[in-house]
Amino acid sequence: MFRLKELREEKGISLDRLSMDLNVNKSTLSRIENGLREPKQSFIEDCSNYFDVSTDYLLGKTDIKNPNQVVKSLNPIFSKRLRELIKEKGIVLNILSERLEISTDLLSKYENNIISPKSDDIVKLAHYFDVTTDYLLGTTLVRNHIDTVAAHKANPHKDLPEEAQEQLNDYIEFLMNKYKK
Known part of the structure; x- marks a missing residue:
């Protein structure tokens, strides 16, 4: 049992988006998700890093997502709002990364609620999306x-x-x- 689809849906990531982020053909991902193709070890490791879970969890050998992870972002609202703003703006992570000078990997981790954002990055993101930092952090519903x-x-x-x-x-x-x- 490979938990790719479960993790992807849990994080609200489309198959297209995952295909782009992992640089894997969409049809290959679909076959892996539906159990029609066995994933390669390198792909399992890439997924493990992308979703910040253990390979054992991905393969269904344990229900503990990441035994080594001590601190997880305490603000899922930030991640949700970041995903929404990215979608509204119709921008992909690598372009956003270039414009804001924040690594694509770090943006992906922010977007997937894997780590808490750095304060400088919060300010950059708020400025880029023309929202307040309070809105981005979820302390207000008011955007500007x-x-x-x-x-x-x-x-x-x-x-x-x-x-x-x-x-x-x-x-x-x-x-x-x-x-x-």
């Missing part, structure tokens, strides 16, 4: 800075005096009018 300001308008800081709250509302109104599309 202008919406963030507008979201706070409905609930000004209650510790401010009434005059300051009015000035804050006026300033927010000014900014909203200035940046209208």
